[in-house]
């Protein structure tokens with residue numbers, strides 16, 4: 001019984017001893033942070049440079065906001081550096097070789113994204129844990145959603161490729177104090193989640209040393225990751241390109257309708273409305289800048305101008321049709337410009353019989369004017385002359401009208417040819433191979 005009790009006490013004592021001598025991570029942490037100073041670089045020799053490696057994983061493209069030229073993107077940032085003041089001997093501390101410390105408690109390189117665009121300012125860093133190894137190696141990773149400026153080039157919309165540079169570096173440490181090193185030649189895309197609107201073409205890395213005008217002679221390191229995105233055009237082909245091509249074909253066909261039919265006017269107005277509606281749809285995908293006008297917009301504007309010109313022409317033709325007598329003759333310069341000659345209106349010339357003996361008749365009336373029979377004849381003659389004058393006026397009017405119509409027809413033809421050439425050129429440059 002006594003032996004058993006002694007044995008039990010011995011066991012209890014042994015297990016207590018174990019608990020007391022085993023070192024917990026908390027003890028390592030409090031030992032490390034006891035008089036840790038997180039300001040000042042973590043090197044014992046102040047002339048030494050802190051080597052910091054940075055690796056950027058692109059995870060997801062959240063969105064590209066065209067109006068504000070902002071790219072919202074999810075990253076994982078992986079930073080590694082050596083902290084001379086976070087070392088211990090694992091053999092003395094229960095074989096604990098790594099420990100997690102709240103990153104806000106230790107020195108951090110405070111790398112920032114230079115072209116970051118954030119409402120809340122850019123000082124706050126996520127306080128995830130850092131993994132500290134017993135030899136002082138610190139690994140700090142965190143996920144971050146960045147809003148970075150990205151100047152869009154929308155000249156080839158919707159077949160555009162966007163390059164967004166993301167510049168990372170220390171804001172205050174120059175490269176003599178903190179040196180950035182890359183651990184690979186490109187950014188990491190292993191965990192990239194595909195985006196419906198954008199296709200990731202590449203994620204390139206460039207390591208730079210730049211001197212800023214503030215501080216001549218002092219180089220600053222930065223790592224510039226360039227993300228290259230290509231828009232997936234299917235959606236836009238379906239919703240913008242296909243209807244706009246249909247509308248422009250309709251515009252071409254519209255020129256086949258005779259301008260003096262009212263149908264053409266209503267077709268033009270409908271096309272105009274549809275085109276303006278589509279153009280507004282495009283505007284939502286474009287930044288509010290005028291530096292670069294996308295070709296598809298040029299296409300719309302060309303279409304709208306042409307349909308507008310066609311409507312004006314139709315209105316003119318219709319108005320000419322209904323007010324023949326107030327028409328001025330076609331000005332000579334227009335006649336020259338469109339090579340109009342008299343023969344164009346010959347179909348409307350009425351060949352009235354020419355009587356050359358007018359003079360003789362008048363002389364005869366003058367001498368025999370008093371005879372009532374002759375007076376009747378004279379009246380009939382006057383009426384005939386009036387009728388002839390009227391007919392001549394009518395003929396002139398028809399002639400002017402037909403001339404105007406021929407002129408407008410020629411303008412119509414010129415517009416059609418100009419439009420067709422413009423359409424082919426613009427379509428070729430939109431779909432052309434010079435991407």
Ligand SMILES: *[C@@H]1O[C@H](CO)[C@@H](O)[C@H](O)[C@H]1NC(C)=O
Pocket residue numbers: 091094095
């Ligand atoms: C630490 O590891 C060494 C070798 O692996 C081993 O001999 C020793 O017992 C360990 N110490 C503790 C406290 O676990």
Ligand SMILES: *[C@@H]1O[C@H](CO)[C@@H](O)[C@H](O)[C@H]1NC(C)=O
Pocket residue numbers: 182183184185205206207
């Ligand atoms: C770092 O980047 C440079 C070029 O930017 C490249 O030549 C070098 O190989 C990269 N370093 C590593 C470790 O990949």
